[in-house]
Amino acid sequence: MQEIWCERIDSSQPELAAVIDEIAEECNIPRAVAKIAAARGCRNGMEAMAYLEPNVEDFHNPWDLPDMQKAVERILSAKENGEKVCVYGDYDVDGTTAVSILVDYFKSLGMDVMHKIPNRLIEGYGMNIEAVRKLIDCGVKLIVTVDNGIAAKDEIAYAAEHGVDVIVTDHHECQGELPKAVAVIDAKRPDSQYPFSELCGAGLAFKCVQALEEAQGQTRDLSNYLECAAMATVADIVPLQDENRLIVKMGIESINTDCKNAGIQALAQVSNVQEVTSGNIGFVLAPKINAAGRLGEADCVVDLYTKKEAVQVNQVAEFLKDENEKRQEIEAQIYNEAVQAIKLQKKYQEVFICAAGKNWHSGVIGIVASKIQEIWYHPVIVMGIDEDGIARGSCRSVEGINIFEALSGCSELFETYGGHEMAAGFSIKEENIPKLESFLKEWAKKNHSRINLIKKIYYDGDLSENDIDWELMDCISMCEPYGVKNPSPLFRLSHIHPEEVKTMGQDQAHLSFKDGDFRCIAFSQGKLASALLRDYDEGIDVLAVPKVNHFMGNDQIELMVKNILIPELFDHEKCWQYLKILKNASDAVIKELPIWQYDQKDILPNREETVWVYKMLKKYAENGVKFDALMDRNKTLNCFKLLAILEIFNEIDVVHSKLKKGIIYSKIPKEQQKKDIKKAELVIKLKRNIN
CATH class of the missing domain: 1.10.10 (Arc Repressor Mutant, subunit A)
Incomplete structure (x- = not known):
């Protein structure tokens, strides 16, 4: 895999240099941290302070969301009249968490509430007529969708014909005419005046709770729902900017100081997570929740979030841990088979790397595609072929190659397809797979440049050993939580002459060396040990982030090295x-x-x-x-x-x-x-x- 290092913003430009200087002076922070704030979009001291120290006053008014007034009135009417309500969600972390927030809140109001989460393996995503029919038979009079519904025009019309109202809360793009629902709450509506359009489904559910509380004159502690929304916001990979950043920052602080949600506590405990961060939500906790939906067991997530007894939530947390281990086993098997096939057939020589296998589980092929991309920085398509000869594909692309545009060029080959620039999914008949691969090969010749297959690694500026002190560490921590649009800071350190170079860990896969007073740790880069033992006149460059290592009561600053640049030749x-x-x-x-x-x-x-x-x-x-x-x-x-x-x-x-x-x-x-x-x-x- 070829890589190129790129500074996130060009601080040599006079205008940007002036902005960075202003932020550093007004916020009284090191220039390196001011540059981080500028690279995240801050253009003055006030914006930088809002970024570094967000507070509860930064929450937007929930009533500014389109149709919020209509939704609140209809929900409170259902409460007053004792109507049966169903919260209809999705099977991923965002969908199941959003369901949990509204189900728990409606129960706290004494409402008659149930929930519906479609089985990923049988029903697929979103509302379906058969599910709506069953809800009607159960006596449901109001359906509130979360994390879906914006495209369910037919299903909502069917519900209306049978006397059932629907409130849509969704964060996906609107597709033409809005569904004929009682209310459609979506910040991405063309007529939306809401100042932030990137809330996830659980974030929208939290805004509904805020509005309902205000409408009833209540001032109850909503930390439980904020904690849940934080989990989903990280897991759904929405931008950690504006209100999302506030939800995650405050939610994580609540989890770590006085956690109100017993399920989150239990999940952290079975995962051996002592302190919750956006990082371990994304890589440790959320995958366990997602595993349930991937394997068709999403309903248990609602139990995790809404049950109050420790015994009950501990059982669910253990079950989710077991389900995730099953998912990992299935994923590892498919990954190994896919990589072996790619190498054997030399598929890595193509721009689009395609792999297909019989009965590969559709719930994990997206993860497999992402992992394959870590080996070869190419667009990757992984397909699982079922017993009926239908393949379900999951696609992951690279910067500069629009995978959805490529698939749209051969849409006649698909049974269904959808997605966006960087990720997509489809279903296709097995006999059409060679035609798909042939089309993508020709499409790449016309629309692709080799430069697209060089991975860009972005960093936040240069740092010297003298810049690294405890003040810098305190200020960097203010940039948390990290995620999409707010990546973990990364700095370039130049002319390093490594000392005490050694490998460590299982199979000696990791690397350790010293740079002056600092220990440097580079995971999965043990193979570079011999190269670092050579004496280069100009030294080597690294991309690293300083971290505090807490060990046996002692705190030390270490450099976590992400990339190493030895002289090219x-x-x-x-x-x-x-x-x-x-x-x-x-x-x-x-x-x-x-x-x-x-x-x-x-x-x-x-x-x-x-x-x-x-x-x-x-x-x-x-x-x-x-x-x-x-x-x-x-x-x-x-x-x-x-x-x-x-x-x-x-x-x-x-x-x-x-x-x-x-x-x-x-x-x-x-x-x-x-x-x-x-x-x-x-x-x-x-x-x-x-x-």
């Missing part, structure tokens, strides 16, 4: 990629390679170097020789030149070599004719582009 992976492109790509693509910025002596092996490498390979042919050992013994060699020599030798049939786990194994042909290295195709390409 010593980076094995990049050099392999560059040589593959040199061998196989067109001249236009070759000219885009970054290696041409270097001097000829750094990328074109000379005669002395090739002769020396030949002698070493011949000497150690039987047992092999370590790749890095050759570079250590010949200081004029770098990774790119050594790999280039091996490729040249293979090309002209001088030495047949293979590189396995850092060791070069060579075989010298018995009969050799004199070969002219200058005539090797790789040498010709190097010379042509250098010149």
Whole structure:
């Protein structure tokens, strides 16, 4: 995977530099933190303070949401008349949490309430006529949707024909004409005057509770619902800006200081989470809640959130933990099968990486697609084919490649499809899968540039060791909680000369080294240990965030290293990629390679170097020789030149070599004719582009 580091904002621009200076001065914070605030959209000290210290007064007026007045009046009418009400939700974290908020609140008002969450595996997303018919048979007179309903025109019309009113609360985009409901609460309505349009379903449910409380003249503590809304807001990956940021910040503070929701407490306990953060909500707690919906057991989530007895919620929390472990097992099996198929069929050579398998569980293929994308930074499509020959696909794209636009170009192939620029889903007949792959291949040729497959890593500015102190740590913590549109800060530290380099963890997969007074930890980067042992004149650069490590009563600042940039011509992976492109790509693509910025002596092996490498390979042919050992013994060699020599030798049939786990194994042909290295195709390409 190729990567490029990009500063999030260009602070060298005079206007932005002035904004950063103003924020730093007015808020009395380090310039590094002022830059974080500016990169998150703050343009003056007042906006920065609202970002760093949001408070309850920043909540928007719930009555500004469209149709809120109508919805409140109809709900209170149902309460007064003793009508049966159904809260109709979705099976993901947001939907089940939103259901729980309204069900619990309606019960607190003494209302006759039930809920309906469709089975993901049988019914799919949203309202359906059969479910509405059953609710009518149960005597339901009012349906309140959460996290769905904006597209359910037919189902809502059917309910109305049978004397059942519907209130829609949804946060998805409106699709043409609004449904004929009693009220349609959606901040994305074209006529909405609400100042923030990115609330999730549970966030909207919380706003409904706020309005209902106010309408009844109540001032009860709503922390329970705020805690629930915080969980869903993080899990639904909506922007952590404006009111969402306030919901999550206040909700998490409530959970950690005096948690009102017994279910959240129980879930944190079975997950061994001591302090809840947006990070462990997203990666530890929410997946357990989501697992229930993925495997068709979403109703139990409502029990988790709404039951009050410790024994009951503990049982549900344990059940969700078990369900998540099942989900992980299913996911791991599909992931391994998909990766194996991709490698075997060399699907990674295509722009769109497609993998399909019989009976792959439709509830986890989206997660599998995301994980595959971590290996190859390409758009990924994973499809599970059922017994009827229908494949359900889940797509994850990359910046600059609109997956929904691509699918729309062959919409006739699908039974159903939908999505947006970065993610999509569809169902398709098995016999149409080859047509889909063929279309995407041609679409990519016309609409894709290789630059789209280079991952951009954004950072918040440069930081030196002298900048890192306890004041900086306190100010950085004010930027929490992190999530979409408010990512965890990341800084570039340059010219580091690592000391005490060592690997650690299972399989020695992680990396530890020192930079001056600070310990640096780099997870999943143990393979770079040998590269860090080399002495580079200019040192190395890293992207890292300073964190406080609490250990046995002592607090220490450590650097959590996310990315390491060693000099490019010593980076094995990049050099392999560059040589593959040199061998196989067109001249236009070759000219885009970054290696041409270097001097000829750094990328074109000379005669002395090739002769020396030949002698070493011949000497150690039987047992092999370590790749890095050759570079250590010949200081004029770098990774790119050594790999280039091996490729040249293979090309002209001088030495047949293979590189396995850092060791070069060579075989010298018995009969050799004199070969002219200058005539090797790789040498010709190097010379042509250098010149």
